[in-house]
Amino acid sequence: MRKAYKILYKEGTGEIIEKKSRFIASFRPVKTEEEAQAFIEEIRKKYWDASHNCYAWILGENGEGKRCSDDGEPSQTAGKPMLDVLEGEEIVNLCVVVTRYFGGTLLGTGGLVRAYSGAVKEGLKSCTVLNLVPAKKLIIDTDYNGVGKIQYLLGQSDITTLNSEYTDRVMLTVLVPDEEVLKLQADITEATGGKANLETGDSVFFGIHEKEVLLFPEGS
Known part of the structure; x- marks a missing residue:
């Protein structure tokens, strides 16, 4: 772990x-x-x-x-x-x-x-010291009906959104601490009635410096 x-x-x-x-x-x-x-x-x-x-x-x-x-x-x-x-x-x-x-x-x-x-x-x-937290990128693919519910969940858990793409559907790439991944996936699935597609992306570490989220690839 x-x-x-x-x-x-x-x-x-x-x-x-x-x-x-x-x-x-x-x-x-x-x-x-x-x-x-x-x-x-x-x-x-x-x-x-x-x-x-x-x-x-x-x-x-x-x-x-x-x-x-x-x-x-x-x-x-x-x-x-x-x-x-x-x-x-x-x-x-x-x-x-x-x-x-x-x-x-x-x-x-x-x-x-x-x-x-x-x-x-x-x-x-x-000196500047960073606390690096293990996390995963979670890619969320949803229709527009599920966006509000998902964004509410992300806000409640203080989850950082790295990227947003709005086309005929919405694709969000978010940064989730390792220990919160399973719960967030379950919450999103429940909130959207299973209509959101979830894909786990890269494993990284992240730190926050002057309110900016900094990403560090695993093993870097």
Whole structure:
């Protein structure tokens, strides 16, 4: 059974200061290890004079691909705390690099953990995260007598209409969350006395950003 998951849709950055050390978190949506590595190298070149460029990434709908690096900081004080924040937020398909400019004062292991995780949390505030919901396209073919009843049902369930075609009949393509497909089909069949033809189309995921419905093909 498919389930909803969260992705990084738009990148962002954030910065905190701890005892004069700067911690700059840079985020990028990625889908492969190659994209993540390319982003890390890009940040290393941008902040070539920094003390450290630590990173963490999570890939795959189920977060099966994970990696992190302390980049010279004491073990478990940078990459792992960064990864922990991402896992806690349950976001996938993203990479974050936290760049540190040393300020002259040692932070200790606890201070480093708080600084690196804090930088990630700060950076996430400027990012756009989408909750992707599994859905199916449902194609509804009906005569004009059934249109009003069907549109009422769609409105009651807050179902998005992707396309409408009006000829001698009406064809609607709507986006239905997986868990609502069977009920909606049954409701439409009952409301129209079985006169509406229903066809299940592509399986997709969708997210809503600034009131716009965004479609993502399965496995994208």
